[in-house]
Amino acid sequence: MRQVRLPRRLLLGAGLGLAAAPLARRVSAADPLKVGFVYVGPITDNGWTYRHDVGRRDLEAALGDRVQTSYVENVPEGPDCERVLRQLAQSGHGLIFTTSFGFMEATLRVARQFPNVKFEHATGYKRAPNVATYNARFYEGRAVCGTLAGHLSKSGLVGYIGSFPIPEVVMGVNAFTLAMQKIRPDARIKLVWVNSWNDPGKEADAAKALFDQGCDIMCQHTDSAAPMQQAEQRGLMAFGQAADQSAFGPNAQLTAIIDNWGPHYIERAKAVLDGTWASQDTWNGLAHGEVEMAPYGPRVTPEAAAAADAVKQGIIDGTLHPFTGPIVDQKGVEQIAAGAVATDEQMAQMNWWVPGVEGQLG
């Protein structure tokens, strides 16, 4: 698309009989880099989108006048995303972050039409010369949570609320289960799918059903704080998701996996400003601070805290990998050989379940 669009101020100015704005604005070194963010949810979701927006604000705080950010929230995954992206690219944004898997194809299509604009797509796997991908190693946080659950669960049965059976979610369930079984070999996970990333009603119902079946700890891969509130009401325990949810469960929250996107946003915006940006896949975790653990809650015993800290430190040091073989799936097939650790590719395509996970496995 190479059509001429009149500057907005010119049209307005002419309409009002005021002085016309300059016809064209030349980009100079002093101009800030415009960074755009496309969100799938509202910035008030207390989870996924909220944390991306915190990252955006971190970026503004860190780089000040050198960047100018804008965001579009609640963008549906579908044809609308393409229009929003094009709008951002046309209005002078030099770097655009698309923060949901469903934006992948739209990001690639618009990127082809705007080769000078840099795009970064979260959680996807397709890249292009001006499209990079990024994600965080949340499974590392799941291993820390699983360790706590192994020490603190009385029934040995943990409820897990899943969104959709994609590799990201499967990876988290398996990492959690393996870590828990290291402490308590008979531990089992009851998995329930709610087919949504954010549906407080369904999530609360799932939590109730799982607690009724004897689970005493709740883990979730959905975005709302409803399961945490259920755990608090019943005097049981839960892990926060995406953000510290201790406000919703001051006694129930054991810890939470906190998404911390700020460092990545700052690093990549700097790279564009310095002219060193290149398409790449970024997958950082606890060691780089993209995944953080919330402070332990009141129910965490000193023994459990020490074990969890050890796992966290091991992952940061590189001495411990949550997927270290031998790992056999539920069908008895060896997925990771003894002594080996899962490669990034194996994890990114994970579609098998470790023994001890129960439920409708997709």
Next chain:
Amino acid sequence: MLRVEPRREASPALTWATPVLAVVLTIVTGFFLFLLLGVDPLAALYAMFVSPLASVYGLSELCLKATPLILCATGLAIGFRAGVWNIGAEGQLILGAIFGGGIGLFWSPALGPLALPVMCLFGVLGGMLWAAIPAFLKTRLGVNEILTSLMLTYVAVLVLSTLVYGPWKDPQGYGFPQTQFFTDISPWTEIPLLLPETRLHWGFALTLLIVAGAWLFVTRSLVGFQVRVIGLAPDAAAFAGFSRTRIIWLTMLLSGGLAGLAGLLEVAGPIGQIVPTISPGYGFTAIIVAFLGRLHPLGLVAAGFLMALSFIGGENAQVEASLPQATTGVFQGLLLFWVLACDFLARYRIRLAQPAVGRAVP
């Protein structure tokens, strides 16, 4: 004391003037709202209502966004005229996408150049099938079609999820929930573009043809006359021997078929593949479009464009004027409020009344 009394007859001019007046009042209210919020009202209104129309590309996007809204609303409006309340166009749209898209995925190589017409046909059939269930329940068992058609929407979403997360998943897609692209399977599945360099396809032209056909059907055909009579005066229709059962079947299948076609045009057009979220609620928004357009084909084309503009304008306002996404909702709410208020005043008059004796004041 104020008294509300019905006007003897609403003037036709007033009936058509009220929606226009409502739009004007919405913009005026919005102006003052922005002023109160400390936002430059002219710049904000410009971003919302003018800038999407200021380029050929913007106009093409408006037409693209309005296509499914107009298509669904055309079918629904005919049903609403007959007092048949199909609330489930969203589900019928999804089934159309599944049926037509399924043809594209599995049979398009065998069909050759016939692929797209057959996909469209099956899109219509899929929507009809989903609408046939409430029609059957209504005519045979007297079950309220509002409830059944609405609830079937959620079933449709689950059917779609089951397929996209399960058997229809792209084998090369790393386990992510989406099918292959139709054009990767057969080039004949592509809908030709109406305007080069845009996303606007021939589905838009087809939609306008269908609207014209619907207009002729309602105003010129005997069945169209029966539809109107059954809606306006059910007893008179029964006395005249018009079959209500037949009209229920006809309007349900018609509205379901058009919604199904809308779904197919979305997946075969701008999306290009089947994904878990096909529509951001077009089937529901179409209900508003139908009523805003006075259930009249020309009216609902205008209403479809207006709703499309409010969505696109809301995105623009976020990018260009840094307004929150809630602005879109507020404007749509304002618009409906003013439409209802103007309608009320067109049908009733408010009088300063003398104290009435023995008469209830509404």
